[in-house]
Amino acid sequence: MATLTNLNTGxxxxxxxxxxxxxxIANHMAATDPHPAYLTQAEGDGRYRRSAIALTDTDIPAAIARDAEVASAIADHVAATDPHPTYLTVAEADRRYQLILPISIAQVQVAPPAxxxxxxxxxxxxxxxxGNLNPGSAESLFAVAVYIQFISNGQTFPHSQASGATILAPIQWQNTGRAQPIFNFPxxxxxTDTFTGGIRLAATGQLSTRMVQVFFTRAFTASLIRATFVRLR
Known part of the structure; x- marks a missing residue:
């Protein structure tokens, strides 16, 4: 093979x-926009927001709510009487259904040192x-549980106890001198075998100032006698 001596010809x-x-290459580099399919820095800056520049209100589209608008809308919603008419209000539910959850609870007990x-x-x-029992309406209904913690041979044991329950429907006010009913329950x-207990609201006047009295057919020694009232309506 012959040796090539001039690579610029032939x-x-x-x-x-x-x-x-x-x-x-020189012409390409000297061109103003040699790659029009790509963005120049000026085109990119004009099309997109630079991350180092903080947003201003004018940068946010008008359709997007501002903080003040959101706060105002929430306040108006909270202040509305019935912002969700699809759901029942408490008053509507109370009129439509029988309330079964406790409205208020009070305890009256005797637990002296001796x-x-x-x-x-x-x-x-x-x-x-x-005392602090909420009397509620004229149709108040109370579940009452009476509990006794016995003393056996001078000692109190957690399992040595008795309990019973009944339902009361006391009125809010009773005039002086009226007879009070006694409610008996097992x-x-x-x-021991089951015995009978009883309860009555003895004092007259407002419901919260009436004396709670209990009785039992069995004699015993106890460290605690308690009546728990749960208002059902």
Whole structure:
């Protein structure tokens, strides 16, 4: 094979010479926008927001709510009488359904440092006044649970106890001198057969100032006698 001595001659015309390549590159670099399919920096800055620049109100489309508008809408919603008419209000639900959850709870109890000796035979025993019990409406209904913690051989054991329950429908106010009904109920006991308990609201006047009295057919010694009132309506 012969040795090539002049590489600038004898090539097909479709192959570029060194000078043509250098010239083409220089022309490409000197062009204002040699790649129009891509964005220039000016085009990019004009089309997109630079992350280093904080947003201003004018940058946000009018359809997007501002903080003040959101706060105002929430306040108006909260202040509305019935913002969700699809759902029942408490007043609407109370009129439509029978309330079964406790409205208020109060306890009256006697738990002195010394033991309580109860003679039995149905003798009334004062527990105390209702105090903070919410009387509710004229149709108030109360579930009442009576609990006794016995003392056996001078000691109190958690399992030595008795309990019973009944339903009361006391009125909000009773005039002085009127007879008060007594409500009897069975008492389930740990160490004896079932015996009878009873309860009445003895004092006259407002419901919250009436004396709670209990009685039992069994004699016992106890460290606690408690009546728990749960208003159902």
């Amino acid at each position: 090539f097909p015309p479709e192959l570029a010479t060194d000078a043509e390549v250098v010239s083409a 033991q309580i000796s109860y003679p039995g035979g149905g003798q009334l025993f004062d527990l105390g006044f209702l 008492m389930e006991s740990h160490d």
